[in-house]
Amino acid sequence: MNLKRNEFFDTQVLGHPSGLFVLFFTEMWERFSFYGMRALLVLFLVSALGIGGWDWPRENALALYGTYLALLYLTPIIGGTLADKYLGNRKAIIIGAVVMTLGHASMAIESNPFFLYSGLALLVIGTGFFKPNMTSFISVLYKDFPDKKDGAYTIFYMGVNAGAFLGIMLCGYLGEILGWSWGFGLAGIFMLLGLLQFTFAQPIFGEVGNRPNKEDKTIETDDHTKVEDKLNPFTTIDKILIVLISIMGLTWVINDPLSKIGTVNFLEFGGVDYSGKIIVVTLILFVYLLGSRIVRYSPITRDKMLAVVVFAFFIIFFWASFEQAGGSMSIFAKDYTSRILSGNAAFIFNIVDIIITVVPIAIITYVLFLLFKQTFKKYFLSNLILAFSFVLIWGIVIWKIYNNFNTxxxxxxxxxxxxxxxxxxxxxxxxxxxxxxxxxxxxxxxxxxxxxxxxxxxxxxxxxxxxxxxxxxxxxxxxxxxxxxxxxxxxxxxxxxxxxxNEIQIPATWFLILNSLFIITFAPLFSKWWESKYNPKPANKYAIGLFFLGIGFAFLAYGAAGIPQGAKTASVSIVWLILAYLFHTLGELCVSPVGLSYVSKLVPPRMIAFMFGVWYLALAIGNKTSGKMGSMIDEITANYNISTFFLIFTIVPIIIGFIALSLSPLLKKLMHGVR
Structure with a gap:
């Protein structure tokens, strides 16, 4: 099909097809829902029963949080495969959005454990369908327009960050001020609105994404030509190992919170807990499977895939620390940070909060106006739902501003x-x-x-x-x-x-918006850096990102130095959290955008699905590790102090950063000129 004749490219907004902005707003509302719920989850679980929380120990809450994040990075492997072979991108996106809407609706009944656990399960399943297919849909739509693809993804990821920003701010505010069900419910409402807006705008995409993508039967040879071949098929032993690793790994991930929250422990036999041994055996089997497949390739291809494995190793340590944002750092904001401001400080904060709230929404509303001018008549229902969404957003923002000035x-x-x-x-x-x-x-x-x-x-x-x-x-x-x-x-x-x-209390979830705010602010500068002659080597980018991450935790460790051993509350300045989020975001900008790019550049097409699976598995391990390490906050605080807890996250990333620097020459050799 010639995409130039597709209606998707008939109307333009900011130099791009109007249909791209349908995807922009769909992704924005999905990220609104995801990050809005994520901001509340741990705080809800550890809050007192009297205000609707579950009064869980921090260890239990962070164990569930880590498992939830890990599963979010595993199900896209399945959802992407089903879309490629059976569903097509569009059906998969709609299925994912429907399932996630049901998940958010279930979580709004948070007082009942069945509904909360069911909601989390539905969100994991829905994300598996939605997440991989939104990004691949853009790739398919722009297949014949490669010169426009980078700009399209830039706009798309602005939608990601805009959704995260608004979701954390508004769901977090309603959840903490009015009640948890308000925050969880608002996330569900916007997931539903995103689903309806996308569904009613379907004709703008023509036939693209309706049918599964044809499987690429070619592999790339060492001289970058493509040949028809079926090299390196999965052997029977490979398939047995994949099934065994999947069962053992998933059992361990799910068993971790279950063994803490309830009396269920699938990995306890004869009164002995084998959890540690099981996960070690699982990792050994996985390393063997990965190595046995890589060595079957030609030397140059093998080298490139080894480089991807090394990058995946770095990414585990990065996300294990970075994802403390929604876990231990949220607890630090809630219990250890001085969030009550009075007098001039309260007034200045309210003004700053208004600016960083209203300006981004005003910009996005202007984009919505431009989209309306092009598509309002043809896609009336879709645009009407979008308009209602923004009326709702502005209404909540105005009420939030009024409430802050009248508290x-x-x-x-x-x-x-x-x-x-x-x-x-x-x-x-x-x-x-x-x-x-x-x-x-x-x-x-x-x-x-x-x-x-x-x-x-x-x-x-x-x-x-x-x-x-x-x-x-x-x-x-x-x-x-x-x-x-x-x-x-x-x-x-x-x-x-x-x-x-007049005083105000900054919601603990407010600090999470700083990540999106700093990304929007600094992403253009980092983009210029990557395009300049000073663009660092790949390993050096990871090292810089890990150093930034460690510096961010160093600020928290220093700020918390005065908190005594075993303390459950304190009043540390908000400056330390702000600096931590700033440096963590700078680290993310060095690491996150380049990872998947290297996978696509280094891995041959016949192996790319498997290696993307490996990459997402690395992300899952990193996210689960974040919950596992975060759950040690009480134990470390009791035996040492909370400053020591954050000092661990300072030292480990910096050590891994130096390892990345030392491996730079080797990685350059393994990549064979790929940048």
Whole structure:
């Protein structure tokens, strides 16, 4: 089919086909949903039952988080294969979007474990269909226009970052301010809107993507010519190993959170836990499988594939540290960072927050206006859904701005009672809240406490209110409406003392938007760097990225140096988190965009599906490792301190970065001139 005659290329927006922006907005809403939910997941799991959380230990929450991320990088291998052989890109995208919409809807009923676990499972399955096929769809659409492809992907990935930015900001804000189901629900609403917008705009793509892609039966030889061949087919032993590795690896990944959360341990036999041995054997078998296939190729092809394996090794360590963003770094933002601002600081933050919220949305709205001018009549329903989406976005943003400027801080008093108990020869003082239903024991000591709460209600002195200790640590209290107070047993009676200066509390999820903001800001500069004569060698790019990552954690380790051993809360300056996210993003810009590019350049076509699978497997291992290492936060904090925890993530990436630098000459030789 001649794509030049395709309606996809008939209308132009910003020099590209209008249909590209249909994909842009579809991907934007999907990323909105994914990152919005991801920002809330760990915080929801570790938050107190009284505010709708599950009050999980951090170790359990981060184990589930790591498994969820790992599975997200494994299912695209299956979804991409099904699309190539049976479904076609478009059907796979729609199936994925439908399944993910159901997943988000299920997670909005987060109080029921069945719905939350089902929601996570549906999101993993849906992402497997959606994620690989959106990017490959663009490749197919631009097949005959290679000179336009780089620009198309640039625009597409701006949609990715715009969606991540908005999802984290708005889902995170609603989840933390109004309730978790609001945040999870908003993610589902925009996933549904993205699905409908894409579905009703189908004619703009013509016949492209309706049928499966024809399998490429050629392989690239060492002199870069293509020949019809069937070299290196999978042997029976290869297939047995693939099945065995898949079963053992998936069992270990899923068993990790199950063994912590419940009483299920599939890898425990005779009272002995074999989890560690199983994963070691699985990795050994995988390395053998990979090596046995690579050595069957000609020397030059073999060298190039070895280079990909080395890059995959670096990527494991990078993502194991980088993905602390949604795990241990979110916990650090929630429990250890001073997020309450008052006076001028609160006013300045509100202004900055307005600018970084409104400006990107205004730019994207302008792009939407340009798309409307070209396609509104032909694709009325699709554009109507897009318009409704942005009306909803602007409505939430305006309410968010209003709420921030109309949130007040109040000094309050409340009572607790203390009882002393002797346990193992030690006197332990326990403290309990007091409310209208409380019967204070005769031997208890009544204590009057003072604290500060934030509320958009306009209270006056001596007003009687109900509050809740969010984290059960006596440091973070929230106002409860009368309706909420009647349904929560752990509510505390309080009295308003006075209204203080206007204060705000930065949501813990807010810091996650910095990654997208910094990517949008610095990506053009890095692009210029890669195009200049100073473009680093591939191994050096990874080393630079790992160094940036380590520096980011060094800021956190330094900022947390004053937090004592075993502390569960603290008030560290937000500056350290901001600097950490800045340097982590700089590291991501060195590592993330170049990885898949090297795979496509170095691997012969007959092996590319397998090697992309290896690459995604490396990402899965890195993401699972991030949860595994993050889950050690309590143990390391108790035995040492939280600064030591972040120091580990400082030292390891820097060591791996130096290894990358030392391997640069070898990798250059293995790549045989490919850049």
């Amino acid at each position: 007040y801080s109040y000094e309050i008093t409340y009572n607790t009672y203390q009882i002393s108990e002797t346990i193992d020869g030690k006197e332990i003082v326990k403290e309990f809240p007091v409310n209208s239903e409380t019967v204070v024991p005769d031997n208890a000591v009544l204590v009057e406490n003072t604290t500060v709460i934030l509320s958009s209600n306009d209270f006056v002195k001596n007003d009687q209110i109900d509050i809740i200790d969010i984290d059960k640590k006596g440091a973070n209290f929230k106002y409860l409406t009368p309706e909420q107070a009647t349904s929560i047993d752990t509510n505390i009676d309080a009295t308003i003392v006075r209204k203080k200066d």
